Amino acid sequence: MDLNTVWFILIAVLFVGYFFLEGFDFGVGMLVPFLGKNDTERRVIINSVGTFWDGNEVWLITAGGAMFAAFPNWYATLFSGFYPALVLMLVGLIIRGVAFEFRSKDKSPQWRNIWDWLLAVGSFVPALLWGVAMTNIWRGVPINEDMTYVGGFFNLLNPFALLGGVTTLFIFLLHGALFLNLKTEGEISARAKVAAQRLWLPAIILFLAYILASYFQTNILLTMGINPGVIPIFAVMALFFSYFLIKKNRPGWAFIFTGITIAFTTFTIFIAIFPNVMISSLNPEWNLNIYNAASSPYTLKIMSIVALIFLPIVLAYQIWSYYIFKKRISTKSKLEY
Template sequence: MELHDVWFVLIAVLWIGYFFLEGFDFGVGVLTRLLARNRPERRVLINTIGPVWDGNEVWLLSAGGATFAAFPEWYATLFSGFYLPLLLILVCLIVRGVAFEYRAKRPEEKWQRNWEQAIFWCSLLPAFLWGVAFANIVRGVKIDRSHEYVGTALDLLNPYALLGGLVTLSLFTFHGAVFTALKTVGEIRERARKLALWLGLATAVMAAVFLLWTQVDNGDGQSLAALIVAVVALVAAVAANQAGREGWAFAFSGVTIVAAVAMLFLTLFPNVMPSSLNEDWSLTVTNASSSPYTLKIMTWCAVIATPIVMLYQGWTYWVFRKRIGTQHIAETVH
């Protein structure tokens, strides 16, 4: 296996890690309006992800940085062609982070309500837009012989991509509901489990259609295996949730995300950005990669830094592992 193949796999792993972690993060943000009934309950939801949301975004920074260094042609074409949706995602992530920090800085109800709305919308939009972006990458976009995107923003809003956006939004919200049931106590925990059932069923229908569509268009035996794992894991997550086994439900919903994203990358390889105009104009792991020397240096950096980051993030989750409820929320910080 060549180094550019290795880095394609590593970038896939970074995106898988990002969607696994930020997935429930986005889902909880959406649930602040769908599940919580009052300000203390919204505070409980925010507190479940408060210690970890910024660490989860490290995976996005790593994935973007690795793409820039390992596949500069891919990075350039992607960010020029998908400029508007990626800019909107970036703005949402900035506003969302500010909202987490500023919501409780003042006691006025209007102040807190506005920041809560920001958390909701800036969680919902990226959860949807990431699905749109990755669906377009897999499907192929208008890239010319110079490896430049020649389409428009409206070209990205095709039926396949919009379905992909709905799948990621529903899947992340389901993942967030299962995480909420795992991290809370009392009435909000029970409501999270009930909502997770309906979210899981809706997600199963949309995900099955989207993944089968992907398999028919671009799949092979490996992607089919990943599809089967994703579907089985999603069914198992819904069943475990109904049985009150929140830990297993969260693990299986995570496996669903891992398998689904892995399937997308399996159908993509050896391309990194297919051209819908001419297959010969597609960006591949070969023609989009950096020099072997650059990839070698990057590999040594990854070998040293990755275990440290993962150990630190794992320790963070361990420290903040306990369940919380409205009884843990002081009235002054509602």
């Protein structure tokens, strides 16, 4: 395996980590105004992800940095091409980040209510847009011979991509509800369980519709065949079984299963486009792939050494931070946010 492939896998892993982790804090963010009946309850919900959301978001920053370092043309084409969508996503991410930190720093109920809704909207926008973006990467977009996106904004809003957006939205909501079910106590936890049960059906319907649509809209038949293999099938099965785990009061396992769905779906998309990184809908010769988009072998080597040393360290201390704060949070806990 050459270093280009290694970096393709590494970036896939970073996105998997990002969607798995920030997926649940997007979900929790969106659920705040709906599951928290009063101020204390809302604070409990926010505090359940309070320790983690910022560390989760660094997965995205690292993925972006890794794309820039390993595949500069991918970084340049993607972010200049999806420009207005990315602006909206950044606005969402900025607002929700600030909302976490500011919402409980003033006692005024209006202040808190506004920030709760901003947190919800700021989580909603990226949760939707990530699905749109990933789907467009999979489907292919108009890219010319200079590796430049020429499709305009509305080209990104095709029905398949929008279906992808709504699908990630519901899966993140479900993932977030399960996290709350797992991480809180009493009424909030019970309410989160009910929400998860209700969210499951639309989530799986959308997910199945998305998979079906992908057979018509993408190259999946060519690259993976009618039977796409173990990874995508596991993604579907995990989502399917999560329902029974929710019912049987196994929120931890259910959460892991929706996490598997998120992770394996992301892997599936990366496997399906490999060795391309951006597919041109205009001419296959204009695809960006892991070679024509890549940095020099020297840079890839340097970056590999750095990643080899530091990624395990990062993983170790992030897992440690989750371990330190493994206790469930209730209305009686000391709340910071």
